Amino acid sequence: xxxLGIDLxxxxxxxxxxxxxxxxxxxxxxxxxxxxxLPGWAESNPSEWWHATISAVQGAVAQAxxxxxxxxxxxxxxxxxxxxxxxxxxxxxxxxxADTRAxxxxxxxxxxxPAHSCAGWWITKRPPTKGPAGRCNQRTGCGCx
Numbered sequence: 089x090x091x092l093g094i095d096l097x098x099x100x101x102x103x104x105x106x107x108x109x110x111x112x113x114x115x116x117x118x119x120x121x122x123x124x125x126l127p128g129w130a131e132s133n134p135s136e137w138w139h140a141t142i143s144a145v146q147g148a149v150a151q152a153x154x155x156x157x158x159x160x161x162x163x164x165x166x167x168x169x170x171x172x173x174x175x176x177x178x179x180x181x182x183x184x185x186a187d188t189r190a191x192x193x194x195x196x197x198x199x200x201x202p203a204h205s206c207a208g209w210w211i212t213k214r215p216p217t218k219g220p221a222g223r224c225n226q227r228t229g230c231g232c233x
Contacts, residue, residue, distance in 0.1 A: 090155035094145065095163040096137055098122060098184060103144040105152045114151030118144040123181060128188040131181035134170050 090113060093104040099122050105113040118140035123131045149155070166185035173179050 089158045090152065091159045091161060092145065092148070092157045093161045093163070094141060096141065096165055098132070098165045098186070101137065101140045101144045103141075103148040105148050105155050105157070107155070113155050114148045116144040116147035116151065118147075122184065122186075126189075128191070130184040130186035130188075132168075132184055134178045134182050 089108050091106045091108070093106065095102045100117055100119040103116045105115075107113055120132060120136035120140045123129070123133075125131070149157070168185050168187075169183040171179045171182075
């Protein structure tokens with residue numbers, strides 16, 4: 089019996105296979121890009137997360153061919169936003185926890201509602217209505233920037 093651990097981090101996914109005594113049988117890692125198109129932006133493509141996870145899991149399992157996986161543990165990156173359409177498919181790159189583009193809105197929010205403000209969770213309350221971000225907002229009903 090073995091345990092498969094998957095940690096989906098900000099810039100890579102790490103996978104480990106452990107036996108039931110906690111001994112490491114194998115490890116694997118696959119990177120993906122964190123995009124910063126403008127200062128303060130931090131985005132990533134969710135489909136890259138999926139493909140990297142598949143690759144890292146296959147790599148870890150191949151290194152421990154006799155391990156019988158009986159449990160899976162998951163850990164994910166800090167709070168972020170993945171806007172999706174009605175079918176659950178991403179409509180744009182994910183906004184990661186390190187994205188600071190809504191800092192002004194957060195500062196205002198903190199002054200008005202100090203107990204309810206957190207930089208990584210904030211989505212601007214005045215989302216764009218034109219251009220690519222506006223089209224994303226119309227499809228998802230969220231505040232993409």
